[in-house]
Amino acid sequence: MAESKAWMLPGNDNTRSCLLVFVSGKAQWGGHKAASFSWVKSLLDMWLVSDEHTLQDIYRQSIQHVFRKFKTSPSPSLLKKVILQELQFGRLLAFEVPRNASHLASALPHAGIRPAVQASTSQMTGQELLEEWEERQVDVKRLSVAMKVRVALQLSVTSWPGQIGETALRSFSDPRFVLTLFGIMGLYVALWLVPDPTLVTKIMAGMLTTALLAQFAWEDIYGLVKAWFVLEKSCESAKTQDELRAAGETFAEKVGQVGFDILLFIVMGRVARRVQPTLREIGAKRAVVRAEARLETARSQPGSGFVPEARGEALEVLDIARAEAKSADPGSILDALSKSLPELARGGLLQLRGRVGDARALQTLESSLVKGRKSLDSFLAHEGASKAQVKAARGSVLASQAELARARMNWLKTLQDPLLRDAMGKELVQYVVKVLRTLKSPPDWAALRKAIQARDIDMLVGELGEALQRSLLAEKYPAAKGYRVFANIEVVRRVKGFFTKKEWQFAERNEGREGNPRGLYEADGALWKSITEVDALIAEPTLEGRWRPVELEQMKTGKNDQHSTAQMQNTHALKAMEQVVGGNETVQLFERVGKNELGKNMTASFDLSKIQDVAGATRGTAGKLFTENIPFTREVLEATAHSLVKNPTLLPSPDIVPPFNEGQRRRGKVTR
Structure with a gap:
């Protein structure tokens, strides 16, 4: 048979094939869609495994136009280099043709062209094509390391999802993994619920995140890189497709572990994005409640200057004191009042009487109780506070007020409703x-x-x-x-x-x-x-x-x-x-x-x-x-x-x- 001037090679899917034609045959085949250079380049490694003889035929047809003497058994890398050069120089043309184009299949023999893949092969799936490669017993020793790695990955890629599933099953069957997972989740939730983040909680969150990232980097990133080097080394020494398949399966086990970790991260990340705003709002609200309680405690200290409103029997303490004194004398009334006061308030009353006298002291208390409706116990406790107590109490009040403002600010940032915010x-x-x-x-x-x-x-x-x-x-x-x-x-x-x-x-x-x-x-x-x-x-x-x-x-x-x-x-x-x-x-x-x-x-x-x-x-x-x-x-x-x-x-x-x-x-x- 005359040497071929055009060749039909399989594509990487079930819908199209690649027709390679020397420029002299353009008139006959040029009516088809031109194939992109990148697409043809991506198919070369597959053709080197499945159709090496066809590529050698193209090589001979190409190289004889330039050299009289040429290698009869070129290396795979030389085959790729020559064919890519022919495509770039325009001497070799590439077209996309449908795989089910029956008129082409019948026309090829009459044109003196032998298809590289028979009609039955053109309908094969990727897995069937791999099986065909196995039946042909391709000479793996002639492939470069990069080609071997690609074949190994193609032979093992179908097992990747199964490896991820097996890793997930092993992980969730391990009590230590489950306890660690829920322990980390619980710790993060606890940190989100902290009412007011402090330096300690921030350091804890940072250390936990750093530890998790370091573990991911070591186990997954470094482990995957290490597994890749092992794959390359195994492929370099492989001499059969079985050995390539075994190398690919070993790499697939690590891919399964990494894939499971990535899927787990994605799931946990989505869960965190959904629950984190709610948890932070709860934590921020708790901070406001706690700050309000601290402010009330600070205000209740003697010397703070905050006097609560009198309620119930506290509004009648002066009337009760007058009834007990059975006299209108201010001193007698204040003496009777002193007996019903707590010790701290009793000391404040004594200081007030000594500073302004009994008559003015009684007027002050009446004004505070009747007009201001202030608790006399608290009012007199402030009067009896020392300068040191006043300074400490007011400093505590100011710090508590600032804490409350900061807590309200943090709560404000967590609110989702713009009107409420x-x-x-x-x-x-x-x-x-x-x-x-x-x-x-x-x-x-x-x-x-x-x-x-x-x-x-x-x-x-x-x-x-x-x-x-x-x-x-x-x-x-x-x-x-x-x-x-x-x-x-x-x-x-x-x-x-x-x-x-x-x-x-x-x-x-x-x-x-x-x-x-x-x-x-x-x-x-x-x-x-x-x-x-x-x-x-x-x-x-x-x-x-x-x-x-x-x-x-x-x-x-x-x-x-x-x-x-x-x-x-x-x-x-x-x-x-x-x-x-x-x-x-x-x-x-x-x-x-x-x-x-x-x-x-x-x-x-x-x-x-x-x-x-x-x-x-x-x-x-x-x-x-x-x-x-x-x-x-x-x-x-x-x-x-x-x-x-x-x-x-x-x-x-x-x-x-x-x-x-x-x-x-x-x-x-x-x-x-």
């Missing part, structure tokens, strides 16, 4: 504003309104943070003991040779520099350059009428603020003050009353002789290693600021805001 958000802001109004040093409401008008969230957050700082410092350094907190002290250095910003800018631009006036101030007839700012300088009075600094504190509420940068500000400020002590008159301390405005020169007001003994502290939101923390998180303050911008009516009315000093009123500082 909006209502809870407004309630949270109202609660935070209420807490701020009760602070010993409330915010500068005028500055807050200015920031709201400018829609400046950072300024709002900074002002709220400073209000918390002032209140906490007032508790630590009470004014009753003579301490004073100076806010926003700007430490500056005189710019020699200039008196205004414009002069300085003109000179800078003449030198080819930008001349940015940031950090420059005009004050006392001179131009000053900022060294740093002290957010709070706490000082005590001296006998000479000056103020001796005892602590510097920087307040930071920005997202990117860190303890290190705040402490660096303290270091710069202390070094500058040491220069003042050394007689350097170019360094001065001013009040900062505006964003770009200095107020009074405070240098002469301070006694800096012991500045080397002054400590520097930092304060900010939790989790950033500041030496002191404000009770509210940045998230809560930011949510409050956004809500205030949207609804400024949440602020107190201007006519009920207590007056502030001139410096506080004029200040419009953004925390740096």
Whole structure:
């Protein structure tokens, strides 16, 4: 028979075959759909196993156009290379033809073309074709390692689902696996239900997740890679299809284990996505309930300042005392009342009587009970609290209020209903504003309104943070003991040779520099350059009428603020003050009353002789290693600021805001 000029080869499915034709036969076969190069390339490995003789025929027909002498038994890699080159150069054409094209099957013999696959084979499934390969006893030794691996995978791929099923059956039949699985699930559920996640619970969750990922990486990823290397090594030494099948089956066992783990992860992930929101909402709600209980406990402490409403018999204690005294004398009535009071309240009554007298004490109690409907037991317990008890109780109340605000914020994030979330958000802001109004040093409401008008969230957050700082410092350094907190002290250095910003800018631009006036101030007839700012300088009075600094504190509420940068500000400020002590008159301390405005020169007001003994502290939101923390998180303050911008009516009315000093009123500082 004449040598073939066209060849019919099987495709990789039951619907199409591949017709390879030299360009000289295009006129006869060119009416069919052209096959893609990538499709033909993907079929070559299969043809090398099932139709190697056909590919050698194509090789001989191709190579004789170029070389007179050629190898009669080319290697599989050379066969692939030559055929791909012929396709790329256009000398060999590829067409897609339907497998059931009977007219082609009958036409091929008349054209002198022998199909590589008989008509019965063209209808075979992939599994039947593999069986045909086995019957032909293909010479496996002539295949490359990559081809052997592909054949091994094809021979074993049908067993993969069964291996996954067997792995699942073995796993769920093992009590240790079941206990471990449900133990891990239970631990995750418990962590989701924790009312208020702490560092400990976060570390536990992180360690558990890391352990599971490490186990997956070792058992599955590393194990699969190791199994792949074993497969390649086994295929390299395989000489028969049985050995290839055995190598593929061994690899399939590992695939079954990995497949089961992946399916388990997918199932557990879907379950987690469904139940996690509900569990977190339950946990967040429990945190709110627990925080509310802690706040009530803190408020019940003597000295907290919170007096509950009197109910039932508590409203009649004074009437009962009058009846027992059988007299209108205030002293007799109070003596009778004292007998019915708890010990702590009895001590408070004694202090009240000693401070204002019996008549005024009785009037105070009547006013509290009748008009305010306050519990006298609680009222008098607060009266009898020591200063240390008051300080501790109020600190506990503020911390509990912050905890409740944080818990409500976490609960707010878990709510799915937008209307409920909006209502809870407004309630949270109202609660935070209420807490701020009760602070010993409330915010500068005028500055807050200015920031709201400018829609400046950072300024709002900074002002709220400073209000918390002032209140906490007032508790630590009470004014009753003579301490004073100076806010926003700007430490500056005189710019020699200039008196205004414009002069300085003109000179800078003449030198080819930008001349940015940031950090420059005009004050006392001179131009000053900022060294740093002290957010709070706490000082005590001296006998000479000056103020001796005892602590510097920087307040930071920005997202990117860190303890290190705040402490660096303290270091710069202390070094500058040491220069003042050394007689350097170019360094001065001013009040900062505006964003770009200095107020009074405070240098002469301070006694800096012991500045080397002054400590520097930092304060900010939790989790950033500041030496002191404000009770509210940045998230809560930011949510409050956004809500205030949207609804400024949440602020107190201007006519009920207590007056502030001139410096506080004029200040419009953004925390740096």
